[in-house]
Amino acid sequence: MTKNRLVSLVATVGIVAASLVAFTPAANAACSGKLKIAYQGPLTGPEAALGLNELNGVKFALKKFLKANPKANVDATVYEVDDQGDPAVAGPIAPKVAAEECVVALVGPAYSGASKVSLPIYLSAGLPIITPSATNPTLPTFGKEIFHRAVLTDDYQGPAAARLIVSKNKKAKVFLVNDASDYAVGLQKTVDISLGSRVVGKDVTPNGTTDFTATIAKIKRSKATAVFYSGYFSQAAVFVKQLRDSGSKIVFASGDGTLDNQFVKLARKSAEGSLLTAPAIPFETASPALAKEMVAAGWTPGVYTTESFDAANFFFEAIKAGNTDRASINKYVSTKSFKGLSKTLKFDAEGEVSGADVNGFIIKKGKIVLLGAIK
Amino acid sequence: MDFALLRDAFWGLTFDGLALGAIYALISLGYTLVYGVLRLINFAHSEVFMIGTFASLVASGIMGVKVEDDPRTGWKMVLTLLVCLLFSMAASAITAVLVEIVAYRRLRQRGATKLATLISAIGVSISLVELFRIITDSLPREFPRIMDKTFLFSYAGADIRNDKVIVIVAAGVMMFALERFISKSRYGKGIRAVSMDETTATLMGVNINRVITVTFLAGGLMAGAAAFFYILTYENTSFKVGFFLGISAFTAAVLGGIGNLKGALFGGFMLGILETYTSAVFGTAWKAVISFSILVLVLLIKPTGLFGESIQQARV
Numbered sequence: 001m002t003k004n005r006l007v008s009l010v011a012t013v014g015i016v017a018a019s020l021v022a023f024t025p026a027a028n029a030a031c032s033g034k035l036k037i038a039y040q041g042p043l044t045g046p047e048a049a050l051g052l053n054e055l056n057g058v059k060f061a062l063k064k065f066l067k068a069n070p071k072a073n074v075d076a077t078v079y080e081v082d083d084q085g086d087p088a089v090a091g092p093i094a095p096k097v098a099a100e101e102c103v104v105a106l107v108g109p110a111y112s113g114a115s116k117v118s119l120p121i122y123l124s125a126g127l128p129i130i131t132p133s134a135t136n137p138t139l140p141t142f143g144k145e146i147f148h149r150a151v152l153t154d155d156y157q158g159p160a161a162a163r164l165i166v167s168k169n170k171k172a173k174v175f176l177v178n179d180a181s182d183y184a185v186g187l188q189k190t191v192d193i194s195l196g197s198r199v200v201g202k203d204v205t206p207n208g209t210t211d212f213t214a215t216i217a218k219i220k221r222s223k224a225t226a227v228f229y230s231g232y233f234s235q236a237a238v239f240v241k242q243l244r245d246s247g248s249k250i251v252f253a254s255g256d257g258t259l260d261n262q263f264v265k266l267a268r269k270s271a272e273g274s275l276l277t278a279p280a281i282p283f284e285t286a287s288p289a290l291a292k293e294m295v296a297a298g299w300t301p302g303v304y305t306t307e308s309f310d311a312a313n314f315f316f317e318a319i320k321a322g323n324t325d326r327a328s329i330n331k332y333v334s335t336k337s338f339k340g341l342s343k344t345l346k347f348d349a350e351g352e353v354s355g356a357d358v359n360g361f362i363i364k365k366g367k368i369v370l371l372g373a374i375k
Numbered sequence: 376m377d378f379a380l381l382r383d384a385f386w387g388l389t390f391d392g393l394a395l396g397a398i399y400a401l402i403s404l405g406y407t408l409v410y411g412v413l414r415l416i417n418f419a420h421s422e423v424f425m426i427g428t429f430a431s432l433v434a435s436g437i438m439g440v441k442v443e444d445d446p447r448t449g450w451k452m453v454l455t456l457l458v459c460l461l462f463s464m465a466a467s468a469i470t471a472v473l474v475e476i477v478a479y480r481r482l483r484q485r486g487a488t489k490l491a492t493l494i495s496a497i498g499v500s501i502s503l504v505e506l507f508r509i510i511t512d513s514l515p516r517e518f519p520r521i522m523d524k525t526f527l528f529s530y531a532g533a534d535i536r537n538d539k540v541i542v543i544v545a546a547g548v549m550m551f552a553l554e555r556f557i558s559k560s561r562y563g564k565g566i567r568a569v570s571m572d573e574t575t576a577t578l579m580g581v582n583i584n585r586v587i588t589v590t591f592l593a594g595g596l597m598a599g600a601a602a603f604f605y606i607l608t609y610e611n612t613s614f615k616v617g618f619f620l621g622i623s624a625f626t627a628a629v630l631g632g633i634g635n636l637k638g639a640l641f642g643g644f645m646l647g648i649l650e651t652y653t654s655a656v657f658g659t660a661w662k663a664v665i666s667f668s669i670l671v672l673v674l675l676i677k678p679t680g681l682f683g684e685s686i687q688q689a690r691v
Contacts, residue, residue: 048513180660204660208619210609213391214654214662217384218377234515238611245524247534266517266611268442366443 031102034075035324037062037315038103039308040118041110041133042085049262051110053302054132055080057283058107060294060305061312074319079103083114090114098125104326105129105315105333107308112136113182119143128330130314130345132307135256135279136186140350146330147351150307150342152279152358154183157255158190160358160374161277165226165253166198167374168275172251173200175224177215177239179231180206187255188230200224207235212242219248226251233258237266244270256280260303264366276361277374281306285370286341310340380655386533388651394539394608396647397546401601402624403631403639404553405471405594411570411634412590415489418496419478421621422503423471423595427602428612429507430466434459435519446523455521456607463606464599471595472588474499480584500617507614515613518606542604549600550640553593557636562589570634623650630670632680641681 039058041051058078066076081097083090090109097103098121105128109115112134119142122129130148131139137153165172174195178184192199201222203215219227227243227250229236236258243252252271256278264271283301284291291301318332337346343356357373381388402424409417438455440447447455478499482492522541526534557563565586568576577583605620606612627646631638646666653665673681 044508045513052512203658206660206663208615209659210616210619211391211395211651212659213388213395213651215659217388217655218380221380221383234611234613237515237517238609241610245536247526262514265442266515268517268520 030325031104033102034073035104035319036075036077036079036100036102037312038079038081038097038100038106038108039312040081040083040090040097040106040108040114043080043082045084045086047085047111049260049302050133050304051082051085053260053300053305054108054110054308056294056299056301057132057305057308058312060297060299061309061316063297065313065316069320072316072319073324074316075102081106081108083109083111083118085111085114087113087117091117094118094121098122098127103127104324105318105329107132107311107315109134110304112139115139116142119147122146126326126330128315128326128333130311130333132311133280133304135183140352143351145334145351148311148333148345148347149352150311150340150345151304151353152356153352154186154190156358157277157279158187158192159194160360161187161191161228161253161255162194164275164277164360164371164374165195165228165251168251169225172198172226173222173224174198174253175200175219175222175227176202177227177229177231178204179209179235180204181231183257184230184232187257188228191228191230205231205235205239207231209235210238212239215239216243216246216248219243219250220246224250226253229254229258231257233260233263234266237263237271240267240274241270251275253277256303259361259368261368262302264363264368268366271363272365274363276363276368277358278303278361279356279358280304281342281359281370282361282368283309283341285368290341306340306342310338310342310345313340314338314345376656378656381652384532384655386531388655389648390533390535390539392648392651393644394542394647395651396627396644397543398601398605398608398620398643399624399627399647400640400643401546401549401597401604402620403628403643404550404597404636406625406628407631407633407636407639408566408590408594410628412566412587413479413483415479415492416496416625417474417591417594418493419474419499419503420471420594420598421617421624422500423467423474423617424598424602424605424620424624425507425612425614425617426470426503427463427467427599428606428616429516430599431459431463431603431606432516432518432612434462435521437462440519440521442517442519444519446520448523452522459521459607460600460603463603464596467599467602468592468595471591471598475587475591480587504614504617511614513614515611518610518612520610522607538608542608546600546604549597553597554636556593562586566590566593626667626670629680630673632682635680635682638680638682 039055041054042048043051109118110133115134123146128146130150132150135154137155140147176188178188236254240252253275259276259278283305286306294301314333317338318329323329323332337344348354360371360374361368405420438458478495524538527537528535565581568581569586627642628639631642650662650666654662
């Protein structure tokens with residue numbers, strides 16, 4: 001009996017040890033097949049629209065790269081990582097991605113919360129990442145040397161939005177509305193600080209609000225000349241429509257969460273004249289010809305498609321230069337620069353892009369028109 | 376806290392609250408009817424509503440209305456509005472009946488526990504939401520403007536808009552029709568009989584299955600009407616539209632006394648107005664906190680809701 005127990009104990013320990021060895025991701029494991037580029041972001045769930053915009057950019061970049069370099073040792077499909085934009089989902093997935101030895105680079109994660117849990121895992125596996133849209137300023141502390149960001153952080157967008165509103169009306173009085181999400185609250189805070197005494201009122205309309213009657217009554221009573229909405233396009237469209245239907249003609253301004261053709265599509269005439277800001281640039285504006293080609297290939301561009309396209313192309317540039325493992329690709333993107341559609345990607349020691357601008361946009365005749373960099 | 380806003384814009388807020396409440400009331404009738412007859416919370420009812428909004432969208436397409444078109448006028452507008460309304464009501468009613476046949480009937484006939492039926496209801500709800508999420512690519516859909524939105528008149532600072540007047544009046548007509556149906560018609564009598572005592576009703580020759588089908592049908596028709604009024608006012612929908620409205624409507628039903636038609640009506644209007652007032656005074660973020668606290672308070676004082684439970688008590 002005792003002997004049997006001892007045998008089973010030894011066997012159990014052995015199995016556990018063996019499985020530990022088998023499942024620990026090896027940082028320098030060699031890839032025997034084709035190299036893979038991964039994309040991580042929300043691909044299902046309510047946030048899926050944004051993730052699909054980005055994935056389409058990566059897919060389009062891959063297709064173009066393989067067409068130009070048919071002999072490249074790169075897999076023709078993007079390795080898709082669906083974190084639903086949720087840290088709780090991203091946590092268990094990231095180790096699997098890190099253990100996939102042929103994945104040599106990752107575009108993403110799309111969201112800041114999911115990035116915070118994924119980055120330490122990618123750091124220990126040496127997997128280089130370029131995020132096209134996670135804008136939380138603290139991310140470099142989580143990803144250190146493997147972290148790169150193709151857009152400016154929220155620290156820049158808020159003040160730029162404030163400058164844009166004031167540039168249109170020197171005596172602007174602004175009412176602030178946010179949808180209570182992490183992103184919206186953070187962005188509104190920076191807008192609030194920059195506008196200072198120009199802020200005449202605030203309201204929070206949590207994501208899912210369909211009726212804005214009370215908020216609009218408040219705006220009218222505050223005598224504001226402009227409203228800044230911090231949140232995402234679908235609710236922004238509902239809001240601006242109700243605002244216009246109430247007879248109000250004040251300026252409507254919003255951030256990158258609203259910069260999406262869907263916003264114009266949903267709000268239609270009510271969207272006219274809306275001022276938007278984003279550290280991003282729409283694909284159609286960045287390159288009308290490529291946008292046409294992309295649509296013909298079956299992918300619709302949206303917000304952050306351009307930045308994802310650029311991020312993927314920087315990785316392909318590294319592979320083209322003869323880098324075939326995570327470490328050398330990381331070194332390449334960290335030290336070299338790449339002229340993308342949105343901007344020249346040149347990362348500083350923190351992995352932040354330098355020399356980039358926050359762009360201003362206006363909705364005119366149902367189109368998002370670039371006003372240029374906000375000075 | 377901004378009581379001054381409530382004072383200054385009182386009539387405007389009340390009017391808008393009534394329009395929102397009319398939609399809540401129409402949806403909550405479905406919850407109440409089903410509960411009255413089956414003692415079951417039909418969790419899939421919010422998706423019956425959601426499908427109604429998409430049906431309006433399809434109907435507008437069939438009528439040749441495009442999103443970029445100018446609003447219609449004259450008889451063309453009336454016809455388009457009516458077709459959308461009927462389409463929504465039909466789609467929601469069919470969905471409601473199908474849900475009953477697929478998810479509840481067999482369970483009921485085999486004497487399954489209430490818990491199993493409840494889980495089945497939640498299951499149907501989730502699968503319908505996910506189905507529409509896939510069909511719509513997770514994106515919200517816009518509804519064309521069929522009718523120009525204009526202010527009819529101003530009363531004490533409140534601008535009275537035509538679409539909201541239509542919603543309030545039409546919802547009132549629907550509710551009146553339903554009330555007449557339940558209290559006067561043969562099937563209405565059957566519904567009341569089953570809600571009083573299922574076994575006795577069966578012994579008296581009431582066809583239970585048919586009565587239940589009619590109950591779901593009536594609830595579905597009301598939810599379909601609510602769906603049309605919702606999409607007419609807010610002009611967009613998405614796969615998740617049923618969730619928040621469903622919870623609010625369910626709350627309205629409980630507030631008035633679940634299983635009680637008058638209660639559902641009153642609860643719906645009361646919740647609509649209450650939400651609008653609390654949003655104005657405390658900020659929109661506090662809407663749910665205050666409204667639901669009031670719900671808890673009402674239930675603490677009157678556990679069966681303001682009008683008490685069950686359909687037979689609502690008899691006129």
